Amino acid sequence: MKDNEDFEEKTKKILAGLELAYERMVEFKKSKNSKIVVSQNGKIMLLDPLQTSSK
Numbered sequence: 001m002k003d004n005e006d007f008e009e010k011t012k013k014i015l016a017g018l019e020l021a022y023e024r025m026v027e028f029k030k031s032k033n034s035k036i037v038v039s040q041n042g043k044i045m046l047l048d049p050l051q052t053s054s055k
Helices: 002-032
Strands: 036-040 043-047
Touching: 002 036
Parallel strands: none
Antiparallel strands: 036 043
């Protein structure tokens, strides 16, 4: 059971870190007024950070 609890705890920490990194990236892109580049269905898309919620 301890291994499962450790795994869940690490998973939660990793997800929290990814959410924080995303929020910081959006704020950085807003401050520099640069586009966010993503791939969606194999196509490259440029998103306006001012229209993107940081969560």
